[in-house]
Amino acid sequence: MYSRILTGSIMGIDAETVTVETDISSGLPSMTIVGLPDTSVREAKERIRSALRNAGYQFPSKRITVNLSPADSKKEGTHFDLPIAVGVMVASGEISAGEAAQYAFFGELSLDGKVNAVQGAIALAIGLRNKGVRKLILPAGNRHEVSILTDMEIYPVAHISDVEAHLSGMNPLMPFRGRPRKSSREVCESGEDFVDVAGQEGVKRALQVAAAAAHNILMVGPPGAGKTMMARRLPGILPTMTYEECLEVTRIYSLAGQLPAEGGLITQRPFRAPHHTISPTALAGGGSKPRPGEVPLAHFGVLFLDEFPEFCRKALEVLRQPLEDEKITIARASATVTYPAKIMLVAAMNPCPCGNLGHSTRKCTCSEYQVIQYRSKISGPLADRIDIHIEIFPVPYEELIDSAGRNIKKGNSEQMRNAVEIARSVQIDRYRRERISYNSQLTPPLIKKYCPLDRESEQLLKMAFETYSLTARSGLKIIKLARTIADLEQEENISAVHVAEAISYNRFYTANRGGKANG
Amino acid sequence: MDDRKQLGKLGEEKAVRYLISKGFKILDRNYKCKTGEIDIIAMEGKTLVFIEVKTRRGLSYGLPCESVTSAKKRHLLRTLRYYVAFHGLEEMDMRVDVIEILALRKGIYLNHIKNIV
Amino acid sequence: MVNKEQIRSVTINDPNYPELLRQIKKPPEELYYRGDFNLCHTPCLAVVGSRKATPYGKWAAYNISKLAAEHGVTIVSGMASGIDSYAHMGALDAEGKTIAVLGCGPDICYPRTNRDLMDRIVRFGLILSEYPPGKGPLAGQFPVRNRIISGLSYGVLVVEAGLESGSLITAGQALDQGREVFAVPGNINSMYSAGANKLIADGATPVTSVDDILDLLGIREIRSLIKDDVLLGEDEKALLQFIADHGMLTMDRLCLLSGKSPATVSSLVTVLEMKGRVQTSMGKIYIAK
Numbered sequence: 001m002y003s004r005i006l007t008g009s010i011m012g013i014d015a016e017t018v019t020v021e022t023d024i025s026s027g028l029p030s031m032t033i034v035g036l037p038d039t040s041v042r043e044a045k046e047r048i049r050s051a052l053r054n055a056g057y058q059f060p061s062k063r064i065t066v067n068l069s070p071a072d073s074k075k076e077g078t079h080f081d082l083p084i085a086v087g088v089m090v091a092s093g094e095i096s097a098g099e100a101a102q103y104a105f106f107g108e109l110s111l112d113g114k115v116n117a118v119q120g121a122i123a124l125a126i127g128l129r130n131k132g133v134r135k136l137i138l139p140a141g142n143r144h145e146v147s148i149l150t151d152m153e154i155y156p157v158a159h160i161s162d163v164e165a166h167l168s169g170m171n172p173l174m175p176f177r178g179r180p181r182k183s184s185r186e187v188c189e190s191g192e193d194f195v196d197v198a199g200q201e202g203v204k205r206a207l208q209v210a211a212a213a214a215h216n217i218l219m220v221g222p223p224g225a226g227k228t229m230m231a232r233r234l235p236g237i238l239p240t241m242t243y244e245e246c247l248e249v250t251r252i253y254s255l256a257g258q259l260p261a262e263g264g265l266i267t268q269r270p271f272r273a274p275h276h277t278i279s280p281t282a283l284a285g286g287g288s289k290p291r292p293g294e295v296p297l298a299h300f301g302v303l304f305l306d307e308f309p310e311f312c313r314k315a316l317e318v319l320r321q322p323l324e325d326e327k328i329t330i331a332r333a334s335a336t337v338t339y340p341a342k343i344m345l346v347a348a349m350n351p352c353p354c355g356n357l358g359h360s361t362r363k364c365t366c367s368e369y370q371v372i373q374y375r376s377k378i379s380g381p382l383a384d385r386i387d388i389h390i391e392i393f394p395v396p397y398e399e400l401i402d403s404a405g406r407n408i409k410k411g412n413s414e415q416m417r418n419a420v421e422i423a424r425s426v427q428i429d430r431y432r433r434e435r436i437s438y439n440s441q442l443t444p445p446l447i448k449k450y451c452p453l454d455r456e457s458e459q460l461l462k463m464a465f466e467t468y469s470l471t472a473r474s475g476l477k478i479i480k481l482a483r484t485i486a487d488l489e490q491e492e493n494i495s496a497v498h499v500a501e502a503i504s505y506n507r508f509y510t511a512n513r514g515g516k517a518n519g
Numbered sequence: 520m521d522d523r524k525q526l527g528k529l530g531e532e533k534a535v536r537y538l539i540s541k542g543f544k545i546l547d548r549n550y551k552c553k554t555g556e557i558d559i560i561a562m563e564g565k566t567l568v569f570i571e572v573k574t575r576r577g578l579s580y581g582l583p584c585e586s587v588t589s590a591k592k593r594h595l596l597r598t599l600r601y602y603v604a605f606h607g608l609e610e611m612d613m614r615v616d617v618i619e620i621l622a623l624r625k626g627i628y629l630n631h632i633k634n635i636v
Numbered sequence: 637m638v639n640k641e642q643i644r645s646v647t648i649n650d651p652n653y654p655e656l657l658r659q660i661k662k663p664p665e666e667l668y669y670r671g672d673f674n675l676c677h678t679p680c681l682a683v684v685g686s687r688k689a690t691p692y693g694k695w696a697a698y699n700i701s702k703l704a705a706e707h708g709v710t711i712v713s714g715m716a717s718g719i720d721s722y723a724h725m726g727a728l729d730a731e732g733k734t735i736a737v738l739g740c741g742p743d744i745c746y747p748r749t750n751r752d753l754m755d756r757i758v759r760f761g762l763i764l765s766e767y768p769p770g771k772g773p774l775a776g777q778f779p780v781r782n783r784i785i786s787g788l789s790y791g792v793l794v795v796e797a798g799l800e801s802g803s804l805i806t807a808g809q810a811l812d813q814g815r816e817v818f819a820v821p822g823n824i825n826s827m828y829s830a831g832a833n834k835l836i837a838d839g840a841t842p843v844t845s846v847d848d849i850l851d852l853l854g855i856r857e858i859r860s861l862i863k864d865d866v867l868l869g870e871d872e873k874a875l876l877q878f879i880a881d882h883g884m885l886t887m888d889r890l891c892l893l894s895g896k897s898p899a900t901v902s903s904l905v906t907v908l909e910m911k912g913r914v915q916t917s918m919g920k921i922y923i924a925k
Binding site: 199200201202204205221351357391392393395396460463464467468485489497498499500501503504507 | 888891897898899901903904905907910911916918919920
Binding site: 028029062 | 596599609610611612613614615633634636
């Protein structure tokens, strides 16, 4: 009269295993669910009662107690329907306990006994997989999404009677195998390539450096300079995601309900470009049932914020935690949830509020004060987290003609990505004893340890300090960048050339800060 | 007044006869305590059954069983718990049934609804 | 006393004869000179104006000449009083180069008040004349020598000139010779600037800063060629040369011209910028001012 069934519960991005304990005893017929169920779980008993009856099973008129263990964490979601129903069937002897114990279950029930798909299935499945579960009975509607977990046996069921038929051996199901997933190469070819960008070699190089160690980058340039076009192509030169990374991204998208209907593993690095009117909550995530926002959705990918100074201050504040800790915590009344957020921030802004400052033909109508105001909006800790500051300007028409006429070498995304991948593997190898993986994560003591400068480089840096009146922080940024550039060039030691290039990615910001050059 | 009481009485008699014909063992009728009243208490096999009987003359006020509201159910349960505790019957299977009786001119109709809680 | 031995001459058939001057109508057959004749081969800007100058005119002549000279431009003028003198002084004070083209023999100082100035020009610049030593200052000779002033130069800047000024003749000759004509705008109610303003109205380029002249003449690069480049590596020099040749380049263009990778170019440009040789602004790379 007692049964244990395995299922899971979503906690933030992760899932915990939950044991559904069912006890059927004498007494006034009733069904009680304990273990901090929320309304959606408590309503399960109505669905289960009807579903079992309508599927032709006996719903025991006994005293039924269901405990969701561990009982001290809150449970929510309709996916508990199926495990609870199976628990009742096992406890009442309709299904043999031994068979059911091999599987984990989740799914929502209809009143007629159909098993409906649930949201966040892949997140749940990955969580269970990480806890060692290998056999899963789940709604048929979720089978494609979950079939990406190649190391799990999944048994999709459409109706509660399928479960009984499978477990009793009357009509056993075959484990479902999804279609083979697309190779990353295919995905890349469908995307946008840097080869389509005419000119802008300097900007491309800067983006490659940024990609090589996930440095955050700020692009300043008038409208039409190609900021968005460049940013969109950035994910294409980032290293291909590992299987585990793909899973993590997929589960976040699953939690946000943003997986395409046909499911499948997300193998392409995310590119999120929220509009500048976005609220802090939409950026971070939230809701009474917390859902990941734009920042966690950009995990392992690119968060592109166009019109950077136009974002409201609170929204920009939200970015600080992910940029520092690579995760984002949102506190709601019901729970505190932490999402991973290893993002590469690509910010873009106009040189001035009207956007025409520095444009060759259009006139800037902003006052100097307005320009200073505009630029100072990104001051402070946020700007310090952005290692690369570059200017981007429209390519003059003559140069487009020229580049079309003559066959200049244009970096295509694949070549760029290959270099980036090599540079990244060098870094991972170098930092295998540290808690970091990339140069962008270097702390001052680690900089000292891993980024020794020769005399020439030191002199150059000193010169930069004098010429551009750099702050100590920008000095560190330059050294980090020089390290990345050296890695990109596959050189073991940082030399003056690398430092000089690194300086060029910081000079604009410090030199021109607030200043209005020739309008 | 008298008429309604008589009608209730008639309904209960009808219900008891029906239950006996179904093999129920009648334990108690019109059980009263300070929390309320239970019309019939019976055993069906090993299950203790508490029965509320509702009798109506016509359908102008809806089906008889519709008058068993949640407030009425709460009263029933309270009385039930008192009875169970008083007699030490906690370990038994039990349930609450409603028998509705429609006494029309052309005849008397009976409907047994099991396990209403 | 002037030492005759200091005076030399070149004829029009001499390969050392200034090429620009050779191209004008009626080039002088022979040039007598004192000082460094090689200055004739440097980029020259003529600065002329009336002898009666206002403080504004003097200021403009002095400062524009000085700034231009700092960029390696040789200032050519007529060593007359007023604007001419201030132009020479500006160039000399900038430790730049200047050429005085005289309307009399190269040994004669006219006006006499300019004796000190003439000594300085002999020492640091060049005195030039088509008239042999000993030839005195005659009224008709001055307008004639103006063709040499403009002939030597890429362009002529008229600082202050009345409507009857000889400077307008120089400007007219400059146009005939295909030289650029610049004028410093003045107050519209000022008779001293009436000529200059008329030139502007007729299509001369108004000058509001020395950059206007340098840009138009493409003289920007001169400085880098003249300054010593010992601090610069070969790559830096090469890059600087490209920028100097074009006056201004975008990053892409520079990559294309030099055949170097964007990474190399951006690091070299940064070094050049820190060394004060180039400037980057709004995506373009300039020779530093």
